[in-house]
Amino acid sequence: MAFNLNSDPNEKLLFPVNDGESTSSEDFLTEKEIDPKKQKKIKAQIYHEPEYISPYDNGLLQKLDIFFQISKRKSNFITEILGGLTMFFTTIYILKKQPDALPKDMDQLSIIWATCLVSGFGSIALGIFSGFPLVLSMAIGENFYFTETLCHYLGYSWETALSFHFFEGIICFIVAFLIPKSNFISAIPSSFRIGLSYGIGLFLGKLGLVDVLHLDSSYVFKPSYEALLGILTLVLVVFGVSRKYRWIFVISVLVCTIFSIIIRASIDDLNMETWKFPNLSKSAFKLNFHWKNAIPLYFIIFLALENLFNVVCTILTVIQFAFLDKIRFDANGFEKLISSSNTNKFRNILVVNGFFVIVGSLLGTTPNVVYIESSVAAAVGARTGFASVITGLLFLLSALFYPIILLIPPEATGSLLLYTNILIFTMLKFMEFDNIIEIIPVIVSTILIPIFSSITKGVSFGYLVLLISFIFGKNKKWKEINLTMAVLGVIAASQIFIPRYWFA
Secondary structure (H helix, E strand, C coil): CCCCCCCCCCCCCEEECCCCCCCCHHHEEEHHHCCHHHHHHHHHHHHCCCCCCCCCCCHHHHHHHHHHCCCCCCCCHHHHHHHHHHHHHHHCCHHHHHHHHCCCCCCHHHHHHHHHHHHHHHHHHHHHHHCCCCCEEECHHHHHHHHHHHHHHCCCCHHHHHHHHHHHHHHHHHHHHHCCCCCCHHHCCHHHHHHHHHHHHHHHHHHHHHHHHCCCCCCCCCCCHHHHHHHHHHHHHHHHHHCCCCCHHHHHHHHHHHHHHHHHCHHHHCCHHHCCCCCHHHCCCCCCCCCCCCCHHHHHHHHHHHHHHHHHHHHHHHHHHHCHHHHCCCHHHHHHHHECCCCEHHHHHHHHHHHHHHHHHHHCCCCEEECHHHHHHHHCCCCCCHHHHHHHHHHHHHCCCHHHHCCCCHHHHHHHHHHHHHHHHHHHHHCCCCCHHHHHHHHHHHHHHHHHCCHHHHHHHHHHHHHHHHHHCCCCHHHHCCHHHHHHHHHHHHHHHCCCCCCC
16 A cells, blocks of 8 residues: 655645555545545554544534544443433532522522533533533532631621632632643552542442431431432432443432422422523622732632642542543553643643633632532443533523422432442452552541541541651652642641631
8 A cells, every 4th residue: 555654744645546556646536535434544554643433424423422532432422411411410409509508698590590600611611621521510618618707707798708719710720721741640649549539439428328318417317208218219229220221310310309399299399580580790790809908818829729629639539430440540541541742631620620710700609619429420431521511501401490400309319429439439449458658548538538528628638648658658758759749738738737717
């Protein structure tokens, strides 16, 4: 087969008509005259590019498949749609908790729409620019901090508090571009990366158990119809999983919702006032930048570091969980998955997150993060950003059908979190239990994350224990501590030892 090997990749190529040696230009076809699939295969042979030909013939499906690498990651459109639906049902609780958690003098309907817009467009952007099944929405801890600490305890108006989050987003956005393209993930020992997944998995299990059993704030179980419904939903999920019914998660949510409506007669609770377009001007673009002193800079820096730390931990857990059969938790393999010569997907996730923190503050809502509940998409087989696009579109539609969406009870999605917790613990087989120096920090994080109900604090404690074991260990591990590990250690220490309410 004859090729013009000296041609530039950007120039028009001539392809041979047959496999024989050709010397005449008439024996070649131009790009427009040859089948696109064969053209791509020949180009791969010439320039040693990885060959990938979509199995879909439909033009739109083929383009989506190639862009999101759906077939290449051994998935399909049905599985990705299922993953998007599951992520949506698991995170939809934020639409009820967000307006309840923010100050009452803020317009509730505007908050709902802002949450839907940020979650929708943010998740779509994550899917497009990261290529992984991730969902972005409002941080459930930040809204309480916004209301209880900044507004009630410290006395800032909600307009002023939103300005803090505006600059928090700018810091997150800028720092994302400062993240080194390589040697960042490898700075975190592989065993610790796996270990933090267990702690986060326990945290998910705790959240799921609270929803399934309908526990109160003191984690006390009281027999109720809601608890019975949650247990029966869990039984349905276990039965479906054992039978390998892929749609059992979506079906269980719908069945539980229907029975919840029947039991509670909650259809009567529909608030028809929410079936209208809000006046976003009541909460949007109300930021107050007239600060009396420089004290808010402390809160801004603290919140930005906490947000970044939370997102990094979530990314590590979800992506490792989704691709554990491919990367085997090897540091180089993980970096190859999230970074290439053309793009840095890890950086893209942080950039998207920071950008939508800015957008959210402008629209009148608290900061967003990448949700750890994204793991449920991987649990049902989703492997690409197309699942995130589906979730984002559903969030945008939720703005119009908000009263109906709220009919989904928490016990309907609790079983999904419990099942995801079980799957995360299957990663135990990759742990190196003979390395006691790296196992102890893992145990610390695993225990403290569910105790504190905070991924950031639990991981921070574990990472500091890891650095201490490196410094004082007998095997001279301290030589492996580089600048990136030291910076992460400082950030971890700030999350533990510096109170949020200093200067109050």
